[in-house]
Amino acid sequence: MCHTCQVTSTAFSRPVCVLGIGLIGGSLLRDLHAAGHPVYGYNSSPSGARTATNEGFDVSADLLGTLHRANEEGALIVLATPLPSFAELLDALAEHAPRCGFTDVASVKSRVYEMVRARGLESRYVGGHPMAGTAQSGWKASHQGLFDGAAWVITFDHACDTTPCPEWVALWTDVVRMIAAVGAEAIPARVSSHDAAVARVSHLPHLLAEALAITGDNGGALALSLAAGSFRDGTRVAGTAPSLVRAMCETNSEALVDALDEALSLLNDARAQLTGPHPHLQELTDAGHRSRVRFEARSGALKDSVSPIRISARPVLRVHPGGPGWERQLIQAESLGARIEVF
C-alpha cells in the first residue's frame, strides 16, 4: 500500500471494471471474459446493460454500486465512455473508488491527462488508446478479437515527470498485461507525442473523408452512381457518428490543425501544378506512392493481400517497469513506434 496515492499493488489478478460498453469497452469486456479474466461493466443505459446481461455478461447500470464494488475488489477501472462524460466519471471515481488504479481508451490523451491532473489523480492513472474501431459504434458492434494485432498506446508521462511509486509501476504493468491479454500490442507514447501522431493518421483521415463525401455528393446522381472503390474507401469513416468524430477532432484541435495545414499545403501545391501551362502531379504522386509503400512495408501488409494486418512488423523492446532508466527505454520505444514486452 502506497500512502501517497492509496493504490494497492496486486498482480494482474485484479479484476477489470469497464465503464461504458460501446464498441471498445464492449469488445474489451468480451475479450477478457473469453480469456477467463474476472471482468464486469457499467453502462449508463439500463436497456444496454440488460442486453449485455442477457448475453451472459456482468454489466450493471448502477454507477455508484459498480464503483463501490471495484473499490472493494481493487479492480483496474477502464474508462470507455465518450469523452464528454469523463469529468463526471473522474469525480465519481475519485470519490467512490479511491483505491482503484484506472486507465482509459479515449482517442486523445492531452485533454484527458489535464482532467486527471486537475483532480490530482495522476499517480493512479495510466492513459491508453487502442487503435481499433470501425465506422460502427455501440455494444452491438462490439466483438471478440477487435484488438487482435492492434496498436494500443500506453502513456508514461508520470514516469518522466517524477519517480513514480511502486503501485503506479504495478498499475502500469497491469495495463500492459491487460493489453496483451486481448491480443493487442502495447506502444508506449507520451500524451503530446500520441496526440500529434493520431492527428496525422486518425483525425486527419476523418476530415478528408468528410470533405470527400460532401464533394462527391455535390456531383449528384451520376457521380454517386459512378463512385467505386476509391470513393467508397476514401469516405468510409465519414460513416462514423458525427458526435464521435467531433469528440476526437475538437479535443485535439491544435495537433489536428498542424496536420491539416501540411495536407492543405500539399493540396495547394498540387492545385498550382494542375492549373499551370503543363498540368502535372509528379511531386505529389511520387511522394504519396513512396509514403504508402513505406506504410505497407512497415505494417507488414502484403501488397496482394486485402485482409487486415495480422503479422506484427513492429519492432519489440523488452522493458523492466520501474528499473533503472526504464523511462528512457520507453522514450526510445516511442520514437521507433515499437511495441514493448515487460519482464
Next chain:
Amino acid sequence: MCHTCQVTSTAFSRPVCVLGIGLIGGSLLRDLHAAGHPVYGYNSSPSGARTATNEGFDVSADLLGTLHRANEEGALIVLATPLPSFAELLDALAEHAPRCGFTDVASVKSRVYEMVRARGLESRYVGGHPMAGTAQSGWKASHQGLFDGAAWVITFDHACDTTPCPEWVALWTDVVRMIAAVGAEAIPARVSSHDAAVARVSHLPHLLAEALAITGDNGGALALSLAAGSFRDGTRVAGTAPSLVRAMCETNSEALVDALDEALSLLNDARAQLTGPHPHLQELTDAGHRSRVRFEARSGALKDSVSPIRISARPVLRVHPGGPGWERQLIQAESLGARIEVF
C-alpha cells in the same frame, strides 16, 4: 455498309479485339473468353503476350497483324492501353483497321474524344469507362469477374451532335452488349458530364489519398505504427502506380481543379472553426455523415457489410438505340446515374 464511315453493321457476333492486356483489358479478355465470346488481344510487350498465351489466351505482340486480323473480321476493337499511347494507336487503327468500330476504357473521356475527332473517327467510336480497378495493375492483377456489378460508362455525344448512321447505332448497341456480357452495368454519360463526375469520385480521392499518405509518413515511426483502418483505407489508392494516377488526373485537370476547390473550401472552413475560440466541426461532420449515408443507401451497401457491392441499386431505363428521341432518354439516364438496357 455505311459509305460515309465504312463500318460494317453486325450483331454482337463480332469478335472483340483488346489492345492492351493490363488490369482492365486483361480482365475483359478473361471474362469474354469465359463467356465463350470470340476474343483476342494485343500486348506491346512480347513477354506479356507470351504469358497470356501460355495461359490459353489468344494474345499477340504484333500490332499490325492484330489490326489486320480485326479489320478482316470486322471486330470491335477495345483500346485498353495507357492514355499516352492512344495517339499512336488511333493512327494505326485508322490506317490498318478502317472497317472496325472501336471503344476504349480510359478514365477520362474529353481528352480521348478530342483525339478521336481530330482524326475524324467519331462515327466509328463509342467511349467507355469501367469504374473498376484496384491499386494493382498489369495482366497479373487481371481476373475474371472484375466488372461484376460495376458501372461502365458509355458515351453518346455523337448521337446528340448529329443523326448517327445505323452502323454507329449498331456499334453503340454492341458496346452495351459487351458491357452486359461481362456483368457490368452500362451508364450513359456525355464526355464532359463523365469527366466532371469522375473528378469528384475517382480523381479527387487519389489526390486526397496521396496528401494523407505523405502527411502520415511525415509523422515518423510512431505515427505509422499507430496507423489503423482509417489511414489504411484513406491511403489505399496512393498505392496506385504514380504514372496511372498522373494519366488520369493530369488529363482531367480542369474538372479535377473544380472538385479540388470544393474540397479545399470545406477543409479551410473546418480549419477556421477548429482554430476559433470554441473549436467545432459540426457543419463538416454533419454534412459529411449525411453524404456518406446517402452514398451507402444509393449504392445498396448494407451498413454492416464489408463486402463489395453486389446488388444494383441503380435505377434502370430501357432504351431502343436509334429510336425517336433516344438521345433524350440517354440524357435523362445520365442525370439519374441510371443503368440502361437495350431492346
